């Protein structure tokens with residue numbers, strides 16, 4: 001790992017911004033398996049997959065939803081999650097369900113937590129794969145603050161500016177900064193939310209769950225991910241939890257909905273469709289709001305109070321806490337809490353991400369204006385954000401090209417490998433690639 005702050009940084013063909021996340025690791029494995037180098041994984045995190053770590057935004061999540069195929073094997077059986085041996089000699093990921101298991105209609109009824117990947121075991125597995133494959137040698141521990149387009153004669157490139165003042169040039173960028181910079185507070189809430197003291201409010205993906213014992217906590221909002229998990233985790237840490245849910249009953253589903261969204265053949269077929277057709281498919285496909293089977297029963301067992309059809313209206317600071325006003329079918333209520341937790345999910349808007357905002361505005365980089373993929377970048381047929389020097393958004397930002405799997409580890413395990421031949425070409429590394437790999441979706 002490069003930690004010498006006095007040395008200027010050499011330019012590199014390919015850079016991953018957010019390089020210690022799943023995309024950075026998958027890119028490293030894919031390129032290393034083919035004998036390629038010349039890439040830099042830039043990330044401010046101390047360890048691999050910080051999202052999944054003990055203090056990360058996912059800390060309320062006990063088990064992953066995703067199947068065993070969404071791992072870091074990338075065609076190498078030795079790296080499959082099922083083969084991971086933990087520090088105590090156990091194989092905690094050996095029984096994770098497969099896409100085939102999930103194709104069975106009764107799967108949701110029979111699946112148990114034992115069929116899923118414990119989040120921390122998955123995090124240790126990823127760290128183990130990274131270390132064994134020598135991924136740390138490609139990491140530059142730094143925060144990227146700005147990506148600046150640079151005009152060149154043959155192809156425009158990027159100058160990557162770091163928080164410590166250094167910068168370097170790179171021909172192509174893979175942007176994998178994840179969802180954390182895009183936490184969502186609903187528009188009607190913003191007026192009162194901003195006036196609440198910091199100690200009385202938190203987004204579920206930012207909350208420090210260790211410090212909740214004895215507190216009266218309201219979990220408000222019903223995002224797809226983490227609402228039930230946030231309530232359960234807070235109750236397990238000794239908080240007195242009320243969950244205000246707009247829904248009549250929790251929907252409990254496990255990934256995957258149709259398996260094609262997570263398999264290479266399905267993702268490749270979707271990518272091959274014309275953009276207008278892909279938009280139509282995304283618009284017409286119904287993806288259920290999900291929480292894992294069994295979470296409602298677990299919350300009940302922990303004494304979580306669930307208010308159905310409850311609509312949050314307003315909150316004001318009161319004494320050292322918050323007075324929350326909400327409406328249910330039975331009437332209007334005002335109740336006192338120590339802490340409001342917004343389980344309101346994320347709203348990925350790449351054009352507003354500070355490190356790319358200036359470049360996106362100057363180059364008029366387009367985004368979708370309406371429908372289920374609004375605010376997502378418009379990508380060309382190679383996965384590159386239109387109008388910009390080579391830049392390949394990953395994860396939820398690639399929804400329009402990769403389909404619904406983009407919101408999961410399938411983005412790193414399936415979509416990235418399908419896009420890498422294009423990325424390698426933009427970076428000028430193509431000549432080093434075996435000829436059979438140079439096929440374009």
Ligand SMILES: Cc1cc2nc3c(=O)[nH]c(=O)nc-3n(C[C@H](O)[C@H](O)[C@H](O)COP(=O)(O)OP(=O)(O)OC[C@H]3O[C@@H](n4cnc5c(N)ncnc54)[C@H](O)[C@@H]3O)c2cc1C
Nearest residue numbers: 018021022023043051064065066143144177178395408409
């Ligand atoms: C609560 C929750 C539960 C989830 N559960 C599942 C699940 O069960 N199964 C599943 O498949 N998916 C799940 N997901 C989806 C998950 O987001 C993806 O699987 C995946 O982690 C996204 O990968 P990423 O590389 O895009 O981002 P991340 O994993 O978030 O990584 C982003 C990286 O970018 C770095 N970074 C950010 N900004 C900068 C910067 N300016 N400079 C340098 N580095 C930076 C961060 O340090 C981090 O390492 C879940 C998501 C959430 C929020």
